[in-house]
Amino acid sequence: MFILVVGGGKVGYYLTRELVSSGHEVVLMEKDRTRAQQIADEIGSIVIPHDGCEGQYLSEAGANRADIVAAVTGDDEDNLVICQMAKHHFDVPRTIARVNNPQNEALFRHLGVDEIISPTRMILGSIEQDIPVHELLHLAALGESELEIIEAHLREGSPAIGKAPRDLQIPDRCSLFAVVRGDQALPLRPDTVLLEGDKVIAIGPTECEEMLHAQLIGMSPAEETADLG
Amino acid sequence: MKAVIVGCGRVGAAIAATLDAAGHEVIILDTATGAFDRLPPTFGGTALRGDGTDEDVLRRAGAEGADLFLSLTEGDNRNCMAAQVAVEEFGIPLTIAKVNDPVRAEAYSHLGVATVCRTNLMADSIRAYLGLPVEHPFGILAPSGTHPGGAHHGGAAAGAVSATAGQVPGVGPGVGADPMAGAGPAGPATSSGREG
Numbered sequence: 001m002f003i004l005v006v007g008g009g010k011v012g013y014y015l016t017r018e019l020v021s022s023g024h025e026v027v028l029m030e031k032d033r034t035r036a037q038q039i040a041d042e043i044g045s046i047v048i049p050h051d052g053c054e055g056q057y058l059s060e061a062g063a064n065r066a067d068i069v070a071a072v073t074g075d076d077e078d079n080l081v082i083c084q085m086a087k088h089h090f091d092v093p094r095t096i097a098r099v100n101n102p103q104n105e106a107l108f109r110h111l112g113v114d115e116i117i118s119p120t121r122m123i124l125g126s127i128e129q130d131i132p133v134h135e136l137l138h139l140a141a142l143g144e145s146e147l148e149i150i151e152a153h154l155r156e157g158s159p160a161i162g163k164a165p166r167d168l169q170i171p172d173r174c175s176l177f178a179v180v181r182g183d184q185a186l187p188l189r190p191d192t193v194l195l196e197g198d199k200v201i202a203i204g205p206t207e208c209e210e211m212l213h214a215q216l217i218g219m220s221p222a223e224e225t226a227d228l229g
Numbered sequence: 230m231k232a233v234i235v236g237c238g239r240v241g242a243a244i245a246a247t248l249d250a251a252g253h254e255v256i257i258l259d260t261a262t263g264a265f266d267r268l269p270p271t272f273g274g275t276a277l278r279g280d281g282t283d284e285d286v287l288r289r290a291g292a293e294g295a296d297l298f299l300s301l302t303e304g305d306n307r308n309c310m311a312a313q314v315a316v317e318e319f320g321i322p323l324t325i326a327k328v329n330d331p332v333r334a335e336a337y338s339h340l341g342v343a344t345v346c347r348t349n350l351m352a353d354s355i356r357a358y359l360g361l362p363v364e365h366p367f368g369i370l371a372p373s374g375t376h377p378g379g380a381h382h383g384g385a386a387a388g389a390v391s392a393t394a395g396q397v398p399g400v401g402p403g404v405g406a407d408p409m410a411g412a413g414p415a416g417p418a419t420s421s422g423r424e425g
Contacts, residue, residue, distance in 0.1 A: 053305065053333070075306070076282075077282055078306045080313075081305070081306040085336055089332070110317060111317065
């Protein structure tokens with residue numbers, strides 16, 4: 001497998017090192033010459049000291065025969081352009097972008113980036129699991145689709161307590177599929193009555209989030225904000 | 230007409246002044262407020278500090294419903310991203326991005342964003358002055374392909390770019406009117422099939 005990594009910061013450096021040690025063919029592009037030389041001294045002459053956004057250098061790096069291009073610079077706009085150039089200009093089958101601003105995730109997906117890795121979102125998700133900020137937690141995004149797995153913690157005041165899924169108005173494209181009760185994970189049947197403290201696991205597109213929030217938590221985040229404002 | 234301009238450099242400020250003087254609604258953004266000093270004292274449009282690649286910033290600035298979007302910052306990638314936000318999120322019918330790397334300029338024109346490339350423009354001006362053959366006679370590369378996310382707007386956004394290029398309401402046939410109509414066919418043959 002030939003993998004082209006763009007961006008020789010910490011992420012790009014460790015990624016390249018790991019890929020090399022697992023036997024892949026890797027080329028790393030880093031536009032800062034000093035940094036590029038530093039990495040080359042350590043892991044060998046697989047570093048191209050040029051800007052991976054520039055068409056000419058992508059071509060020289062062999063982008064047209066890459067199986068994967070991973071854009072891991074610190075700038076979202078650079079990562080977007082690297083992936084789009086790879087995908088549309090060099091016909092690379094799989095592109096991966098690092099995204100810092102979680103709000104850019106949807107746009108990147110929409111614009112054809114195959115995989116989006118958002119460290120900010122991951123850390124946020126991890127923090128929210130300990131300290132629920134919104135009560136509706138994002139557990140995982142499902143690959144290329146806009147589907148995600150969500151956990152809803154039913155606290156006092158939730159309109160879902162005492163009801164079964166069939167009594168709730170769940171949006172069409174969503175599915176409630178399990179409930180975590182204490183230490184047990186139970187399958188969620190249409191007639192399973194929900195209790196306070198239950199954690200309902202749902203899968204659905206991001207746009208249904210507000211409706212799920214209204215059904216399982218109570219007020220939607222927008223309404224809460226409106227109340228505060 | 231409502232125009233949004235991202236980047237208040239010399240070109241951005243000049244176009245903002247022209248459109249404003251012609252009576253259009255102009256919103257210009259830059260990340261540095263000092264850049265707005267380039268605007269003439271008579272400028273009656275809106276100048277806002279903010280990142281033009283950020284959808285929220287653009288929305289707050291009033292980009293919704295704009296007829297024209299120009300991304301003219303010094304960063305090619307920033308311009309490509311801002312232009313795509315304009316097409317994708319706001320469905321702005323005429324969007325032009327400044328892209329100084331000729332390869333990227335061509336690639337993005339195939340992705341449904343009109344691009345203007347300073348490298349090509351200057352090289353051609355010099356070629357023409359020296360009596361050498363000019364390589365990019367039309368200056369602006371018109372969008373020749375469908376934008377990857379175009380389907381979400383029923384393809385209307387991307388399609389409208391080439392349809393309305395040079396016919397911006399109220400602007401009249403100015404620089405780029407005929408050139409843009411002719412730039413499509415002048416594009417390389419490789420343009421077809423990329424967006425499949």
